[in-house]
Amino acid sequence: MQQNFYLKRDQLSSVLSEISRSHALFVPQKKDDDYVYLPWAQIQGEEAIYNEYRGVEPIKSFLTHSKESVSEYFQSSGVLSETKPVAVFGVKNCDLSSLTLQDYVFEQGVELDPIYKKRRENLLIISSDCTGFKPTCFCLAVGNKPYPEKNFDINLSPINNGFVVEVGSPKGETLIRKLNQYFTAATTGQIAGSKIKRDNIVNDLNRHLATVNMPPANTLQKNIQEGYESNVWKEQMLTCVECGACNFICPSCHCFLLADEKKQDRSERIRVWDSCLYANYSKVAGGANPLNTRAKRLRNRFVKKFDFFPDNLGQFGCTGCGRCIEACPAKIDIREVLKALAKK
Ligand code: SF4
Ligand code: SF4
Known part of the structure; x- marks a missing residue:
């Protein structure tokens, strides 16, 4: 399947509404200088917000909960009590790279964690490029980019009036096929436009980090x-x-x-x-x-x-x-x- 598509900005909310029919969808909402995650069902009727940078909650909150019963899971013979799989919109690369660590700990150790594994398999990740950053962001100083490279299902890179949409997994591919009325093939001009925006944010963040002066x-x-x-x-x-x-x-x-x-x-x-x-x-x-x-x-x-x-x-x-x-x-x-x- 072709890997880059184009989605018009004014169709983002329709795509998210479609996803929410099969998933418990969480979306970022702006609160002062932060983005906090809310269930899509709670903000229905409002337009989806494109978050410039990462939300307050780390993505691990959707995979292991701060306090939860594990005996309940085993007593129910491995059936998770969650009724719908979770989808998260607006995940940034700092959270995507953390998934490699979480997977290593919970799936690749001596013991596999069955609760984590089920949630991870079910999780639909709609990530997006950073178009801004907080003064505390320093991803580039630890070798991460402010835009996703892996661990996403689909990724949105904003360009004028829309997004270049990259497919990152078979799950993402299935989603695009299912909602194909919203997506068209991205042109080379649109892909080039998203690359320019990525270069710009890297340059801006590098300028900011020069003032912080972290060790290489x-x-x-x-x-x-x-x-x-x-x-x-x-x-x-x-x-x-x-x-x-x-x-x-x-x-x-x-x-x-x-x-x-x-x-x-x-x-x-x-x-x-x-x-x-x-x-x-x-x-x-x-x-x-x-x-x-x-x-x-x-x-x-x-x-x-x-x-x-x-x-x-x-x-x-x-x-x-x-x-x-x-x-x-x-x-x-x-x-x-x-x-x-x-x-x-
Ligand atoms: S800056 Fe590093 S150590 Fe601090 S919360 Fe983020 S990933 Fe964890
Ligand atoms: S380093 Fe700060 S946030 Fe961490 S435990 Fe100590 S006081 Fe709390």
Whole structure:
């Protein structure tokens, strides 16, 4: 099947309405300077909004929930309680690259997570190019582009009055075939137009990053390794209140905790997101706690993101989305930690 199509801008809402017939569709809505995801059913009648940059919620929220029963799933013989598969519109590349990490953890480890696998198979991803960025965005500094390259079903690149639509998977191909009345073949001029817009956003973001002055991506792993005993970890963690916000908002973080919770006359096994910055994160039943200081926990987070994942997956465990910078009440900034380590 041909890979590039054209969709008129004024037909975007009709396409999303069609998708919502078979999917629980989530779309971004603008709230101050942010985009938050709402169910399409809740905003029906309004035009779809094209988000310039990533939403508040990381894509992992659609694949593992912050707290959910896992025993329910096994008691129902592997039937997910969700009635419709989920579709998400406006996913940006920082979230798409995090899916490679989430897939690695939940699907390619010793144990396959059946709940994640089902949700992942069902998830329909309608991604789009960034046409703007937040001051905290730094994807280019960790080797990511502000436009999708993989892990999407269809991608929208805006051009005047419409979008160049790229097909990224068999699921995307089926969708285009089903809704073929909305799509025409993209012309070479339209494809060239979308490329110019991509080049422009890369240039704009590079200009912004020049003011942030982060160390080059190819030095990050070495800086973490050489800075293992550095005072930077302690200095940077003085204000941390161990809230876990940086982990929960991160599209790449994936640690979870299994616990039993009393529910009326029985107990239920639940899974909750965990945070490697919590004091008890690595505490074991005998009482030992190898990560017994905040400095060690911060270092562990950075070693995992900038040393373990490059070695094991060929990419950083940070996609440069900037969410943790905005979420941290203590104003701990991942870019500043990386800069401090480079200077040590
Ligand atoms: S570490 Fe921070 S900037 Fe990096 S992917 Fe996670 S939330 Fe985004
Ligand atoms: S968000 Fe900030 S204060 Fe909260 S755990 Fe992370 S580093 Fe600490």
